[in-house]
Amino acid sequence: MGLGVGIFLLVVGGILAFGVRDQWSAIDLTAIGYVCLVVGVLALALSLIIQQQRRKTSHTSVVERRDDRGTPPPTI
Numbered sequence: 147m148g149l150g151v152g153i154f155l156l157v158v159g160g161i162l163a164f165g166v167r168d169q170w171s172a173i174d175l176t177a178i179g180y181v182c183l184v185v186g187v188l189a190l191a192l193s194l195i196i197q198q199q200r201r202k203t204s205h206t207s208v209v210e211r212r213d214d215r216g217t218p219p220p221t222i
Contacts, residue, residue: 148193155186 162179169175 149190152186152189152193155182155189157186159183159186 159179159182162175163183164179166175166179
């Protein structure tokens, strides 16, 4: 889940929790809205934490050079 999914869940949860007053006997849209809000906040927090960890990584490259034109190594 990325930033976009988290923001989408926040918007849908806000609309369901605060904007919709329709109720059905089997489904409580307000409760579903609050669940979407909580999941959206968690998705945002997790994606920001993961992005912060990716920024802290460092990459090291090792280049090995071989010079065949020089003198041969001594033999024992």
